[in-house]
Amino acid sequence: xxxxxxxxxxxxxxxxxxxxxxxxxxxxxxxxxxxxxxxxxxxxxxxxxxxxxxxxxxxxxxxxxxxxxxxxxxxxxxxxxxxxxxxxxxxxxxxxxxxxxxxxxxxxxxxxxxxxxxxxxxxxxxxxxxxxxxxxxxxxxxxxxxxxxxxxxxxxxxxxxxxxxxxxx
Numbered sequence: 001x002x003x004x005x006x007x008x009x010x011x012x013x014x015x016x017x018x019x020x021x022x023x024x025x026x027x028x029x030x031x032x033x034x035x036x037x038x039x040x041x042x043x044x045x046x047x048x049x050x051x052x053x054x055x056x057x058x059x060x061x062x063x064x065x066x067x068x069x070x071x072x073x074x075x076x077x078x079x080x081x082x083x084x085x086x087x088x089x090x091x092x093x094x095x096x097x098x099x100x101x102x103x104x105x106x107x108x109x110x111x112x113x114x115x116x117x118x119x120x121x122x123x124x125x126x127x128x129x130x131x132x133x134x135x136x137x138x139x140x141x142x143x144x145x146x147x148x149x150x151x152x153x154x155x156x157x158x159x160x161x162x163x164x165x166x167x168x169x
Contacts, residue, residue, distance in 0.1 A: 017119060038116065039112065042086055043112060050112035071125050073124075074142065081119055084117040085116060086116045088112065
């Protein structure tokens with residue numbers, strides 16, 4: 001995993017410092033993989049486990065997020081990034097129309113969302129074994145690399161230099 005960490009430094013540094021930069025689609029693999037790794041580690045700060053071992057294995061073998069992982073970034077516009085450095089939430093989602101769920105509880109989490117603020121970079125990482133989330137309303141964020149299996153259906157932007165407002169105060 002140190003490869004993921006060292007490879008992201010040249011790309012993440014200008015984003016964290018709030019500088020505009022252009023990252024190619026291929027270059028998006030590095031921050032997407034890094035943010036996926038950090039999200040996987042953040043999960044262990046609490047009790048809820050929503051990330052399956054298969055996702056961890058996929059990241060380790062392919063150096064990019066698994067199929068139902070989505071990563072968004074925005075420029076953090078607030079003045080207190082230290083107050084918003086990380087938030088993780090594991091949850092259980094059920095597909096609409098599948099009827100009652102017989103197994104409910106924290107041990108059945110299948111979805112997670114991790115929000116992190118690193119300097120001027122705000123990141124939002126979503127993963128699920130149940131359903132993809134393709135976007136949000138009420139906030140402008142740029143989605144970066146989705147896996148090959150998802151990318152063909154939902155094109156990925158290549159300009160990460162847009163200044164976006166976040167929920168930060």
